[in-house]
Amino acid sequence: MMQHENPTLLELQQWMKWVITDPRGVTTALTEVPNLNLPFLIRYLAPERNCLGFIMDTPPILKCERLDIYAEAYFTRLLESFTADFEIIFKVVGEDVFSKLTADYLKAFPSTVPNISEVGSHMEVFLLGHEYSEDLPFLPELGRLEWAVIQTFYADEVPNLDGDSIKNIPESSWQNAEFVIDPAVQLFEGKWPVDQLWNAIDDTELLKRIAAIASRPTYSLVSRRFGVVHVEEVNGVKFYLLSLMKQGFCLGDICEKLAGLTLDPPPLLEWFREWIECGIIRKIHTKENES
Amino acid sequence: MMKGSQMFLEPFSKSEIGLGLRAPHYSAILESPPKQTWFEAIAENYMGVEKGTGGRAIRVLEKIRCNHDIVLHGVSLNIGSVDEPSENYLKRLKSLIARIEPKWTSDHLCWTGVNGENLHDLLPLPYTEEVLDHVVEKILWVQDFLGRRMLFENVSAYLTFKHSQMEEWEFLSEISRRADCGILLDINNIYVSSKNLGFNPLTYLDHIPPARVGQIHLAGHSIQKTNHGICLIDTHDRPVPEPVWALYVEAVKRFGWIPTLIEWDASIPEFSILAAEGEKARNLMEVTS
Structure with a gap:
């Protein structure tokens, strides 16, 4: 040219x-x-x-x-x-x-x-x-x-779970019930407790936490409540349960997978209540509400 | 001949003024909605990320939409690039338009990236017949895709090209005529470019077809020293300076009443200070038009 x-x-x-x-x-x-x-x-x-x-x-x-x-x-x-x-x-x-x-x-x-x-x-x-x-x-x-x-900050928003809809689920349907997790929820698995750094309130606190940081398996839940993103460490069983729900396993299958995982049975009911209250679980699919 | 803004449906009432919507002002606007005010939202700030279009920003915008008219202003359409229009971007823009129902949507007459890269800056075009044809074709395609006419804004320039065959005002006017789009006339950008490149800003205004002007932008700029002189930089970080107000008066004399908006993007002040700038524009418009 x-x-x-x-x-x-x-x-x-x-x-x-x-x-x-x-x-x-x-x-x-x-x-x-x-x-x-x-x-x-x-x-x-x-x-x-x-x-x-x-x-x-x-x-x-x-x-x-x-x-x-x-x-x-x-x-x-x-x-x-x-x-x-x-x-x-x-x-x-x-x-x-x-x-x-x-x-x-x-x-x-x-x-x-x-x-x-x-x-x-x-x-x-x-x-x-x-x-x-x-x-x-x-x-x-x-x-x-x-x-x-x-990603959690920008995730799509879905309506809260209506409490009455849970009461209307017949006992026989719970076995096959599937849980819809808030699209804003992210399950974070790592080798470092970086959630502690994220939650450090000020620079001095952050420096202390960096000095003390040591590698260990870490499970965190990243979620959004009232538009604000939260990062919290959860135990391995909670993390596993949430990941099963996110993958779409029904309650029956979840319980089967959890059986024998811990010596004491995990307080599932308490966790479910907590997750419904704070908007982690947004919907429960059953045969009844699908039809 | 129609005067400014008459080409667009649903213009605002003449007593309304526009303010750039920025996150630090969300609370002030929601707590005490300012009267006779419309807002311009930067489209990309409300598009979300690839897998999510929600979050606080879009929810706040929807709330503000309940009390105020909204227009959308994009910064990544990349209309002047040789790249094809980004389908992904346009789908997200279209979805945002459907959700917010803005009075109109605008972007910039410039390029922002090439070969798929986005430089997130408003870069200048050579004003040639070839580029004119290219941009007109792209605007027509985009307007067809979005199902609406858009406005395109003149950007601040820090350099020009030797092979340009026409002046910027001729290019902008011809684009608006051939693509049947509107002009978002940024008075501060005209002033900044006139100082940086050495032209008469009144000549610029004299050559803009009034009927095509749908909106005016006003903003502040800063002065940057280089080794060999000074440049004005379009920083939007301070009040509108007097020479820009004076040029605005000249614009109103030529175009009549035009929906006018104050932009303030950096060193963002209290909302009341931004609103006072809007009030000043409203008063000048009333006195002059």
């Missing part, structure tokens, strides 16, 4: 995307060839068509400075959004590291979504391979938890 021809819209947009998202900054991107050993090299490589010459000279401000405005806006907007959405990771690693972490994340997982709150959906996968997770091995799970909180 003759280089004096005007760039196509595709060429221009690909070039501008590259120059304002190059993690080295606009000036370096335009003047220095990237090291070919860089991870995510594609983020640094200039497209074939250089479009700098097609930006109007409007003195006294240089073209680079004009492009810098867009580059800064791109990164700042995403950094602000990440800081709000991954608040605990931000507090754990500190401002400078979080900024670098965000830049690295965007190299690995550039946004393809309309809502800026969705950009961090790959945080766990990203942190699994990140150098900071070597010193803070709970970081990937914390990333998964904070993303789960976002």
Whole structure:
């Protein structure tokens, strides 16, 4: 192609995307060839068509400075959004590291979504391979938890369970009854009690909890009550029971699976009552209410 | 000739003013609903995430909808990109429109990403015949998909392209004529771009077809020093400055009464301060139109 021809819209947009998202900054991107050993090299490589010459000279401000405005806006907007959405990771690693972490994340997982709150959906996968997770091995799970909180916050809403409908279920139907769990509920299983970090009330408390954190199997329930997201640790049996209900097992099958799991029979009735009261269980399917 | 906003069905009453709806103001608005006020909600903030469209934000919007008219304003339609319109995005937008029933829906005349990536920024287009054809075709397609006419907003610009064949106001006017869409005229953006790129903002206003203007935006901007001069940045983080108010008066003289909205997106003040800005716009509109 003759280089004096005007760039196509595709060429221009690909070039501008590259120059304002190059993690080295606009000036370096335009003047220095990237090291070919860089991870995510594609983020640094200039497209074939250089479009700098097609930006109007409007003195006294240089073209680079004009492009810098867009580059800064791109990164700042995403950094602000990440800081709000991954608040605990931000507090754990500190401002400078979080900024670098965000830049690295965007190299690995550039946004393809309309809502800026969705950009961090790959945080766990990203942190699994990140150098900071070597010193803070709970970081990937914390990333998964904070993303789960976002999903719970935005989950669809369904009506509360009507208490009268439970009274009308004949005894003979309970065996095959299935429980519909609130779509906002997420069951979080991990090797680190990151729920404790999430629930740390202030920075001092958070630092204490980070210092004391030790790997152990952890089961947490992420739920939404009156629009507010809660994260609470639950015991393994409760977690198993909730996961069976979420998978759609009927009460009869659930009881069969739970039999012999613990020495003492779990207080199922009490748990069911609690989950109905706080909106974890939203509906009970029986033959009667299905017909 | 029709004057501004007459092309759109159901305009607001002339005494109403628009305010940008932002989360820090939810409680104030719900506790004491301001009179004669409509709100503009950023569409993406209420779309939820891929697997969930609920949550506090949409519930609050539905409550506010009970007392106030709502318009939706998008930031990710990406109408100027070479990418095809995102079906996923449009389905979510359509679903939100069905749920909220806004008076109208708007987005920006710009591109926000390419090759499937979203840069979450409002990026400038070269104003060429080729781009004009491309954007018109996309707007027609999107309006057909949504089953409604949209408004498109002029964005703040920090650079222009040598190969542009027309001025921004010509491009915007031609887009609105050929795609039969409305114009959301952002007065602050005109002012900011005029200072950054060196054109007369009154020339811009003079070339906008009044009948196409469906809404006006007003906002504040900041000044950024570079090594070689200063740039105005469209930050929406402070009151509307005097030169933008003055340009607004000029716009009202040309277009008559237009639904006007105050945007304030960063360093968000108490609701009363935002409302006072709205009151100022209302008074200026009354005196001038």
